[in-house]
Amino acid sequence: MSNGLVQILNKPMDRRTATQTIAAGLALGLGWLETSCSPAASAAEKEKAKLDWQEYFQGNFKLMTEDEKRATVERLERQHQIRTGQTVNIADTDARPNVLFGYAFNISKCRGYMDCVRACQVENNQDRRSEMAYIRIHEHKNGQISFEHADDEYFHEVPAAGHFYMGTQCMHCQNPPCVDVCPVKATWMEPDGIVVVDYNWCIGCRYCMAACPYDARRFNWASPAIPEHEVNPNQHYLGNRLRKKGVVEKCTFCVQRSREGGQPACVEACPTGARIFGNLLDPDSEIRWVLANKKVFRLKEDLGTEPKFWYFMD
Amino acid sequence: MQSATRPAWQQFVIDGLEEVTHGSWRYHAWMATLTFFMLLGSWAYSVQMREGLIVTGMHDHVSWGLYISNFTFLVGVAAAAVVLVMPTYVLKDHDFSRAVLIGEAMAVAALVMAISFVVVDVGGPARLWHMLPGLGLFNWPSSMLCWDILVLNVYLVLNFSIPLYLLYSRYNDRSPNRKLYLPLVLLSILWAVSLHLVTAFLYAGLPARPFWHTALMGPRFLATAFTAGPALMILVLSVIRRNTPFQIRDVTIGKLSLVVTVAAQICLVMLVSEMFTEFYRSTHHGASARYLYFGLAGHHALVPWIWSAIAMNVAATGILTVHRSRKTPVLLEVGCVLLFLGILIEKGVGTIIPGFIPEPWGKIHEYAPSWVEITVSAGIWAAGCFVFTVLAKTAIPIELGERRYRATPNHSPSAVVAPTLVMPDGTPVAPPQSAPTA
Structure with missing residues (x-):
């Protein structure tokens, strides 16, 4: 075709x-x-x-x-x-065979430092004016996981007493609702499980943003601005290359790193080791060890989206 | 002006152009006002094109706003043309024969506006060719937006071509071929219902937005469409029959007002049904409804709007339900104005915005349209009025028999004092009787 x-x-x-x-x-x-x-x-x-x-x-x-x-x-x-x-x-590296990427987030270890958020912005060439961020860190009060009562715009010393932290970002659903609704097939799931956007093909209708239950997608409401010397030159077509105004973008598990065998910037930046990323099809991977040995759960499982993003506690 | 040497279609276009460029000073003032707003809207849109959608009130949390709200409402208005089309062409109900052309012109204007509202909402209008068959990629049948684009455009073609064919036949003093247009008419009726169901499914198909993810969405869209559409039609027909020699009989208005009344009553039933489900045992999923009707966590931007809309709808339904007030022209028109505005608010901003509030993680980021959005929207509404006026202005003289391809010299417009009523296919209709309406 x-x-x-x-x-x-x-x-x-x-x-x-x-x-x-x-x-x-x-x-x-x-x-x-x-x-x-x-x-x-x-x-x-x-x-x-x-x-x-x-x-x-x-x-x-x-x-x-x-x-x-x-x-x-x-x-x-x-x-x-x-x-x-x-x-x-x-x-333009393609997905490697026998790879399906997955992610696990250790709630016990995250202390809300938000180094992941900053590393993500720098790595993925996001708009600096709007401080676009793919990752949100939610500060929960002990005793409940209730996102509407959590604080995701905290500005104080962390970790705050009596609180714990959870990060959300694109869950790279195995059954992604955002992909179904796109009228022009500008977004799809790659064979290695990463949900990507072709920024040149996206018409900017934002239907995918309405369809996403995890607030994973961001829109370039204006032309993204990044100081020339801060541009990360190591890019991927489906990842962190520079975007134009009027298109949707999102977390790609740092496709420019992960397809070259590296770790996403958020995983690398986390000072507490709360973030675990790897190949779900590799029985010896750390992510497989977590899924086998920890009591894991996912968010909004009732929606049938099959996220490849798990949470667990030590 | 009319030269028999020109081919009929050429003369048809020339006559049409002459018709739209000539009129009373009030006509010219009306068109000038519309043009002014269209230019103003174009300028605001140029600002949006230059700066991006940042100049709107939308943001990552409320990613659809006034544009998509207007789009949703206008698709309903367009779908409501079927109310006139079905009885006229299929059931041969003569009462609607006059109004049907006006109804279809209204549908065309509403569709032009609806499509314009989608185009101004997208971030990359230049890349819309990605949807064209052959060149682009159409995510059909998976994406409901593809379904919507498909049904909108086909409905536009149907509603434009059927009246064009009928008028052109009448212009040439030919009776139109029933075998040719009746299948299209039947298709357009089917299409009108599916058109609006598909628009409802656009939202109802998103489990991520619990406020929209309800089976009531489709039926409620149809009910509100059949309220606001015919209500607008009654208002337009009242204006036309006051200002032109085009006769619209009381019985037509009477039947239309019955449609509006029943649909408005059904709308209220559905409102009560929705509110009961959301509030009797309020769950997590009722947060958007709580925000819309009562405000949530100190945010209540939409509360005055939705209660104004409900008050207008309830008052108008009351006026229309009582036979005596419905049959009083002034009260009927007041009721129609109230219903039009009430549903515009309830089905537009009152449906689209709460879907995004609170956002998926429960936070509240409110939305208010910017001046750019308001100006562009005003421009599109002006364009819709412009399109409707042009269509109606050209259609009425042909329908009245004032414009004909081979007009005899003594067949001047002034000679047509009381034109015989005809069906759109040219069959004469018995003279109007003051038949009591139900």
């Missing part, structure tokens, strides 16, 4: 795709006309305009061939270089 004008243009022609190709040619031609006919434009400007047009007409990442994926991320790298003069490395 083909989609996206650039993909269609690169495909061998048959009768079925003929009309699509004509439409594509028209649209691309207009773009070319606009840039190439402008006598004032420099070569760099023309290249930028050309790449921007290619970006606008690119297809859905999930349906791209390996070559198309490679070409797409290389173009995005070049576009970033033209825009800012900086070099970033955008990976």
Whole structure:
């Protein structure tokens, strides 16, 4: 199945795709006309305009061939270089076979330091103006797990006496409601269980935000702003690459790290070891040990979302 | 102006353009006012395009606001055209024959507004081609939004093409082919009901939002649609028959007002039913309803709105239920205005916003529309009124027989004093009788 004008243009022609190709040619031609006919434009400007047009007409990442994926991320790298003069490395690493990522959160160990929240922001190139955060740390009073009575905007020394802490973020549901509702298949679950968003394909309708029972998704209400020197250059197409305004984003279990065998930034940053991440299909993984030896539970299990995010206590 | 040498369709377009560009000073003032608001709305939208949706009152916790509220309400108004379509075309109820064209024009205008409200709500309107068949990816049948886009657009085409065909036939003094349009009419009736059910399922299909996740959502949407839609229709028809030679008989208004009355009564039953379930043994899932009706943890932005809406709906239902007051034109119109406003609030902001409050982890972040949202919304409403006026202005003279392709010179508009009533398919109708309404 083909989609996206650039993909269609690169495909061998048959009768079925003929009309699509004509439409594509028209649209691309207009773009070319606009840039190439402008006598004032420099070569760099023309290249930028050309790449921007290619970006606008690119297809859905999930349906791209390996070559198309490679070409797409290389173009995005070049576009970033033209825009800012900086070099970033955008990976398109696929899910590894026999990997299904899962996460466990040790309620006994979390002390509410929120180092995970900060590490996540830095790692994932989130908007600094709105202080966007994928992780919320809820401060519960002893004696109840009641989120509406918890404090997730605390500003005092932690750990506070008589309180305990729980973090929420994307639960990477095995049956994700956000994926079902997306009208254009801009969000999906990867074979390794990570729920991702194609930021170039998202139309910004925010239906997925309404469908998520865990407040996992964030919207770029304005153009995200990150100081140039704070941009994390180690990126993944489906992860922490820079977003534009008007698209949805979310936790990706730091796909740019986890697919290279690393740990998500939140896990690495946690000073108390409350966060455990690993391959659910690997019988020797720490996450499997937790699931086998601790009394674990998940949040809002009654909704049938099958989160791959467990909580436990020592 | 009319030249017999031109092909009929050309003359049809020319006559239409002439019709919409000529009128009384009040007509021009009305269109100028609408244009002003449309331009104002466009400018506000350009601000939103430049800055992003940050200029709206929406945020990560209340991620849909005034736009989607208006969308929800207007889909209902559009669906209500079926109230007129079904009896006229299928049951051959002659009383509705005149009003049906107006009803369908209203449906088209409501759909144009509904679709516009979705377009202004998305963060990347330029990327909407991702939905086009062939080029993009349509997540059908999984996403209810895809269903909604599909039914909205097909319903728009149906409601535009059926009256166009009937009017064009009448313009050419031909009787329309019943075999051609009747299947489309039947389809449009089926479509109207599914249209609004699908819009309800858009929300009811989200267990993450307990306020919406109720089986009552679909039926309640239909009931509110069949209240607000025909109520608006009564108001529009009253204006038209006061200001144009287009006759709308009392019996038509009478039957429409009965539809409104019954639907409004059903709405109240459903309101009571919802409130009982939410409040008798109030659970965790009733938090949104508590926020909406009584306020929650010191937040009560919607409380005055929803109680105003309930008061308006109850008062109007009372007025319409009593035969004598329903048959008094002034009181009927007051009732219709109250119902229109009451349901606009209850079904718009009163349904969409509480779905997000409290957010999934129980926190309350309230929402208030920004000036950009209000201005863009006003612009879209003006555009809807504009579309309706253009459609009605062109349709009425054709329906009255004032505009014809091959008009004889002495067949001037002034000659048509008391036009014979005809069904949309051209069958003449017996002269109006002052038949008592039920």
